[in-house]
Every structure is written in structure tokens, then in C-alpha cells.
Amino acid sequence: MTELKVRAVSADYGLDAVLKSVDLTVAEGTTMAVLGGSGSGKTTLLRIIAGFLPSSGGEVSVGGRVVAGPGVWVPPEQRGIGYVRQEGGLFPHLSVAGNIAFGLPWPRRRHRDRVLELLDLVGLPSAMADRQPDRLSGGQQQRVALARALAPRPGLILLDEPFSALDSGLRAATREATARALRAAGATAVLVTHDQGEALSFADEIAILDSGRFRQVGPPAEVYRQPVDAEVARFLGEAVLLDGTAFAGAVSCLLGTLPVQEGTPDGKVQVMVRPEQITLTPVGSGHVEATVRAVSYFGHDAVVELHDIGGASSQAVIARVLGQNAPPVNQRVGLRVIGPVRAFPRARLRDLSLLRRAAESEVHAP
Known part of the structure; x- marks a missing residue:
């Protein structure tokens, strides 16, 4: 299990400040939903944590190890973080098994067992292991993408609006399967989303991000029933x-x-x-x-x-x-x-x- 700490992280694009000295702690083994509208800075924050973007200030630590900060920069592939994108991003030329096993550090003879274990974890039948991605539904593709992210047993999983392209019924089923898989894996997870219902139903805690600052962080029921101000109240429902x-x-x-x-x-x-x-x-x-x-x-x-x-x-x-x-x-x-x-x-x-x-x-x- 891995704790995530973000301390005084800032980011800007030219003259536009996107993140303004934000702090966030995600306890090990829990799920945090960062909820914000378009342009609020939520995806920028996720990409900074993953190492895809540099910050203009502050510090990020994963499992007690500083991965970004003054004089410190750990490349994304060395951070021990899994990343699931909005569109899944499966390799079209690889089978489901090939996608899941891609990047596994241990010998190939052990890949098949890990693939079958992960298919079961995300609620997909083992018979899908040899299918190509274009023979999967959108929800199945997202589950395979999650399995691929979980394959090397990272302590932290980042989910960048992974359900937004799915229709409502499929979105709910895929979201529930993802939540079950994350709990079973004991992973710490951060989901960024603009969907209030998704954040409320998926996460252990919610962080409301608005104009580059966190307005409120807390358990979903607390933030919903006791918003800090009228703007947060309207945004959350x-x-x-x-x-x-x-x-x-x-x-x-x-x-x-x-x-x-x-x-x-x-x-x-x-x-x-x-x-x-x-x-x-x-x-x-x-x-x-x-x-x-x-x-x-x-x-x-x-x-x-x-x-x-x-x-x-x-x-x-x-x-x-x-x-x-x-x-x-x-x-x-x-x-x-x-x-x-x-x-x-x-x-x-x-x-x-x-x-x-x-x-x-x-x-x-x-």
C-alpha cells in the first residue's frame, strides 16, 4: 500500500496559473476523487503526479519517497504508478493477454498466470485473454486497461476520467467493477472526474477543485451534506x-x-x-x-x-x-x-x- 502526498504544488501555462499551491493527501489503500469542471486543473494535477508534466513549485511523494520537488525528478517509469487514460489506450496489435502483460518485469513464463489472475480481478472471463481489443466493448476495454495498470502491482493507480466515454448503464457497471478490483488489490487510487454522481459513489474521499485550488476535501457524505459554501453545494448536486x-x-x-x-x-x-x-x-x-x-x-x-x-x-x-x-x-x-x-x-x-x-x-x- 502507498500513501500519496502533494504539497504546495503549482503549475502554469505561460501567464495562466492552473494549480495554485495545492495540498492533498491520499491515505494508503483508499480512493480519492478529484472533482472539478473543465479547466479546473484536475488532469494537470494527475499528470504532475504521474511525472508526465513538471510542476512550477511544490513536492510530490509516493509511499514516503519524493518523486518530484526542488532538485528531485523521478522519471514516470520509475515512480511505481499505474495510469488509466480516458480512452483506455490499448495496443491494437496485441491481444488482451499481450496488453495486460506489457511491461511486466518478471519472466514471460509467469505472465499467463498473472494475466488470468487480473482478468478475474476485473471481472472478465479467462476466455478473453486471446481476443484482440477491437472485439471488446468499451467497458471491457477499460477493464483490460485497468488490469494492465495493476499488472506490475503498483502502489498507486491514477484514473483520468476512465468512464466518461461509456454509455450510462455500461459506465455504472464498469465503475463498480473497477472499484471492486482496486479494493481487492489494496491499491491507493486517484480518480479525476467532472461527474458528481461518479465521485460520490466511487471514492472514499472527494476533493473539490475549482480554479486551481481545493475548495473542500472530505468523505462524500460530509461534503455533500456540509459543503463549505453555496458554490460547492451547487457543484456537488x-x-x-x-x-x-x-x-x-x-x-x-x-x-x-x-x-x-x-x-x-x-x-x-x-x-x-x-x-x-x-x-x-x-x-x-x-x-x-x-x-x-x-x-x-x-x-x-x-x-x-x-x-x-x-x-x-x-x-x-x-x-x-x-x-x-x-x-x-x-x-x-x-x-x-x-x-x-x-x-x-x-x-x-x-x-x-x-x-x-x-x-x-x-x-x-x-
């Missing part, structure tokens, strides 16, 4: 954001008086409610009432857009309900919020906005 006033462990807002998460100071706040916290009740049940404006039906669940809340507000909110419970458009319903909500002090929101503008000015300054 759908969020209803409302003005409110917090006092004595409760917050008053458009949806009524709600319990607030511990540690919220009294005063003006922005309230965050996840759509699945909002349940629909019959009219006259004593809850705030609203009118159904639109319903997006997905089978297993539905997103309900609501307006005319309390009979006065023009603001709309959304609720997520079981598909079988989706109400008809124009129906009047009650709204009940389940569990404590998250609230962000207004002063902190202003400070974050000022800090972001200052950082952007610094980057673009001549």
Missing part, C-alpha cells in the same frame, strides 16, 4: 438556496422555520436545502403550500418544480420525489423539509466573493 435568518438553532426562510446544522451563527444567512429533503404533503397538513409548475420524470424518481410558495413568493424551488409519487402539474401541495438544513452566513459569502475577485485580478495582472 442540486441545491435549493434561500435567504433566511438564523436564531437559536433554527432558521426562518421561505419554507418555514427549519432546524439548522450545529454551529450556525445567528443572523442573516443563505439556506441550502437538498431537493430530496423536501417532501410533498396534502394541502391543509399545516405545512407551507405551493403549486406544481413542472415535473421531470426519470422513472425511479422525479424532479418537481414548485412555485407560488406560501401564496406570495415568486421564487421557485425543486423537490426530488419517488417517480411513483410525482404529482400532476398545477396541483397544490404542502411542503415539508426533513432533517436539518445547511446555512451560510451572509458575511462569509461576501468575503468569499471578494477573495475570488482578488485572486482573479492577481492572476491576470501584468
